[in-house]
Amino acid sequence: MNTGIKKNDILLIFIVLAVAGLAYFLHSVIGAGGAGSVTVKVNGVIEGVYNLGEDQEIVINEGTNYLVIKNGKADMTKADCPDKLCVNQKAVSKKHESIICLPNKVIVEVNSGEKGEYDAVAN
Amino acid sequence: MMLWRTRTAFLGVFTALALIFSYVETLIPISLGIPGAKLGLANLVIVTALYKMRLQEVYVLSVVRVVLSGLIFGNYISILYSLAGGLLSLTVMAALKKGDRFSVTGISVAGGVFHNIGQLLIAMFIVETFSISYYIPGLLAAGTVTGLMIGILSGQMLKRLVNIQF
Incomplete structure (x- = not known):
């Protein structure tokens, strides 16, 4: 059985982190201001x-x-x-x-x- | 092909193992500063079982584990959260595993992330607010990190369990 990390794994991690980053960015933009x-x-x-x-x-x-x-x-x-x-x-x-x-x-x-x-x- | 009662015995052993991991987890005082985020050590058993047991058995394992550990270490609300997280996570992991496009690490990451998403959805439903979405970035990142760790550990376990199928 192959237990090594595949290209798709990296892609998946990248997408999840991108979504997290985007959500964080949106929150900080919406949250700005007094x-x-x-x-x-x-x-x-x-x-x-x-x-x-x-x-x-x-x-x-x-x-x-x-x-x-x-x-x-x-x-x-x-x-x-x-x-x-x-x-x-x-x-x-x-x-x-x-x-x-x-x-x-x-x-x-x-x-x-x-x-x-x-x-x-x-x- | 194993006997039915042998399979049942193995299921019991795996459940006990998952419960012990849940217990060990309560001993580790890690707070990531994000509500609901934890290491998910018991997921190590679930991910490994996903590769070594029949899918319906893994579902049974997951539900029994959540209910028992909730009764022992948590409360009825925590059972609800864990159940939502656990079942969504397992369903996504099983779906991704089918195509064989991901290694155990990727599947575990997806499992960790969707475990948190499932809990978040239940939280939204229970407290009737969408402002919980504020936690999404943190929970996604935490799910990725813990999923990665559990995935690497599971990979090592599976390497050593090559010739065993429960």
């Missing part, structure tokens, strides 16, 4: 919209998660879920960045600076 606020959703329902401009501490979902906004960045500091992936994640500030805590179904999303119907088109 961010205004973060939307906190629990179970798909909006719990609140918070300004990134002012430092504050937000208790989400009756205390399952804590979100701290500081220096224009939002960071999940506490969560009662076992994996703590959302806590270990870096702070978010760019448009369309998000912190997601899957076990508690909590989503923190950065909104774009401007508000209005254009958002839907831009997305």
